[in-house]
Amino acid sequence: MTTDVVAPRQDSLRARLLALDCRAFEAVASRHWPGADRFLPRLSRSANHGVLWFAAAGAIAATGSPRARRAAVRGVTSLALASVTINTVGKRSVRRARPLLDSVPLMRQLKRQPITTSFPSGHSASAAAFATGVALESRGWGAGVVPVAGAVALSRVYTGVHFPSDVLAGAALGVGAAFAVRGLAPADTRLPAPGRPRADAPALPDGEGLVLVAEAGDLADERTKALREALPLAEVITCERDAMATELEKAAAGARALGVCGGDGCVNAAAGVALRHGLPLAVLSGGDVNHFAYDIGVAEPRDLIRAVEEGGAVAVDVGRFASPDDAGATDGGAEGIFLNTFGIAAHPELVRTRARWAQRLGDRPAAVLAALRVRRSAREPMSAEFRGRRRPLWLLVAGNGTHRRHGLGPGRRLDLADGLLDLRLVHGGHRPGARLLTAALTGPAVHSPAQASVRLRALRVDGIAPGTAVAYDGEVTEVGGALVLDKLPEALTVYRPLPATD
Numbered sequence: 001m002t003t004d005v006v007a008p009r010q011d012s013l014r015a016r017l018l019a020l021d022c023r024a025f026e027a028v029a030s031r032h033w034p035g036a037d038r039f040l041p042r043l044s045r046s047a048n049h050g051v052l053w054f055a056a057a058g059a060i061a062a063t064g065s066p067r068a069r070r071a072a073v074r075g076v077t078s079l080a081l082a083s084v085t086i087n088t089v090g091k092r093s094v095r096r097a098r099p100l101l102d103s104v105p106l107m108r109q110l111k112r113q114p115i116t117t118s119f120p121s122g123h124s125a126s127a128a129a130f131a132t133g134v135a136l137e138s139r140g141w142g143a144g145v146v147p148v149a150g151a152v153a154l155s156r157v158y159t160g161v162h163f164p165s166d167v168l169a170g171a172a173l174g175v176g177a178a179f180a181v182r183g184l185a186p187a188d189t190r191l192p193a194p195g196r197p198r199a200d201a202p203a204l205p206d207g208e209g210l211v212l213v214a215e216a217g218d219l220a221d222e223r224t225k226a227l228r229e230a231l232p233l234a235e236v237i238t239c240e241r242d243a244m245a246t247e248l249e250k251a252a253a254g255a256r257a258l259g260v261c262g263g264d265g266c267v268n269a270a271a272g273v274a275l276r277h278g279l280p281l282a283v284l285s286g287g288d289v290n291h292f293a294y295d296i297g298v299a300e301p302r303d304l305i306r307a308v309e310e311g312g313a314v315a316v317d318v319g320r321f322a323s324p325d326d327a328g329a330t331d332g333g334a335e336g337i338f339l340n341t342f343g344i345a346a347h348p349e350l351v352r353t354r355a356r357w358a359q360r361l362g363d364r365p366a367a368v369l370a371a372l373r374v375r376r377s378a379r380e381p382m383s384a385e386f387r388g389r390r391r392p393l394w395l396l397v398a399g400n401g402t403h404r405r406h407g408l409g410p411g412r413r414l415d416l417a418d419g420l421l422d423l424r425l426v427h428g429g430h431r432p433g434a435r436l437l438t439a440a441l442t443g444p445a446v447h448s449p450a451q452a453s454v455r456l457r458a459l460r461v462d463g464i465a466p467g468t469a470v471a472y473d474g475e476v477t478e479v480g481g482a483l484v485l486d487k488l489p490e491a492l493t494v495y496r497p498l499p500a501t502d
Contacts (some may be wrong), residue, residue: 024164025099028157036158041109043148044155047123052152053079053130060134060141067299071137074181075145078133082125082177086170099160109160121162121170124153128174136182197417199493201280202256203311207231210282210308211251212259213270214238220261220286226301227261227284231308234259245269252277257308257495261286264340267293268473271318271492272337280313280493292339292473295413297496304495312498315490316416319400321472323464323479334479338472339492342485343397344382344464385463395426398485402455419489420455458486 046052057072096119131149135142153171156162162170204210210231214220216238224236235255239247244266252258252273259282260270267283267290274281284304285293296316298304307313321342322335382393399422401413466480 022163025157028154028164029099029160040151040155040158043151044123044159044161047127047152050079050083050126050130052148053126056130056145056148065300067138068141071134071141074137074178075130075133078129078174078178078181079126081181082129082174083122085173085177086120086122086125096163096166099163113161118162119166119169120173121153121156121166123156124162124167124170125174125177127152128171129177130174132175132178133181136178197315197490198498199280199313199315199490201311201313201493201495204231204234204257204308207234207308209256210234210259211255211257212236212261212282212284213244213247213251214260214284214286215241215244215262215266217262217286223284223286223301224261227305230301230305234308241266245273248273252279255279257282259284259304263290263474264292265474268337268339268475271339275318275337275488275492280495282308282495295416296494303497307495307497310497313493313495314417314498316492316494317400317419318488318491319398319421319472320486320488321470321479322484324482324484334470334477336472336475336477337488338398339400340473341397341399342470342472343395344384344393344461344468344470344479344483382465382468383463384461386459386461390463391425393425395424396461397424398422398459399424400487417490419457419487421457421459421485421487422453422455423459424453458484460484 043052053075057076060075061069061072096117098113098118127149131142131145134145153167156167157164202209207227207230210233212224212227212234214224214236220238224238227234228236235251236259237247237251241262244262248258248260248270256279258270258274258277258279260266261284263286266286270283271281273279282304283293283296283298284301285299293299296314298307316339319338319342320335321338383390384393384396385391399413401416401418402420402422403413461483462481464480464483467478468480469476470479470483
């Protein structure tokens, strides 16, 4: 077939599509829906510059649910990517004039008509990106947002500022942006179910025998309220952070199961008490940082309620650190346990800085900001000896179990009973420079001359200067001399809802 024949056919197809687009625009623009003449123009204006979606994200995040906050962040991130794509590529690729307003009633026309090109619709892209991003993280919130996004897209045709094809193209771009964000940071629903060994724990109908100690705070109050309503026989004790250790010991004395509601530091304290008393641990997320609750699969109160009533539980490893007074004894030296991570060198300062910003920015942006701050303040690396070699270290972090990263998303453990310490080192150089920033942006799977990762069952580090700060599960202490890291395999029983197939 010659070019002379193909070109007219392509022109004919393009003409038919344009004619169909114009007829669809005329049908929507001339149609009257009761109440829509006032509502849709206002809705369309509310979405200018993403104001509607930022307000929706704030309202969703304000509910306090970790899943809701993640859904809000994912929606806003997807919207941002869609907006950047529209403004840098989309609007410049096709110079299409806006529709004529002859068939659009004056009362539904926007007071300020857009001056940019018509294709594609930026409002539709933002609406679809935000709604899709929210739905990928939370189907419940997505069900509430998607109809609003659809109404915004419809309003762009109803008010006469876009052809239907502009709206469809913008919506497709927005959906693509949301899925691109999911490729970089997968939602919970895409991660495989954690596989850990099942453990025996007593089923506690109505919570009888459960004593839970909660750190005072608005989020903890909200979550313990849900627990009290579902488990009326459970005893809930609320206290300040500095009284947590004392209250946990009192609770353990008369409990069949010990519960805790708070951040990772509180969970660490409760785990130590549960180990000493041989009790199963019930964890209810209630602090700014809740990595253990997230990884164990108890993100919401309903997860813990179900596990406690059914007796669902798993066994997890417990990381252990000790700084002996001499080469042969640990009595008198600093020691403790960690459920998430243990770190030395720059890690304590990174933990402090990240904790200050994580609630506002999210874990990964806060980690990057912390790396930038420490990069400016650090003067010289820590010097330590391990595996028979003295090394300058900017960072040494040991994870309790293998942390797996997906794209740029934060690491997650799919098995807390693998018997391994997941070690990550940032070393070399006289100043941290880009090393800590690279470590924050990438992950332990990325090897370079400045960083490395290895998985071991135990590690000994010697030659540590006295008074060196270390961080474990968000808490900070000091060590000196030798440092021994190892694991207590499957030592702690933790309540967790088990699949129906178990």
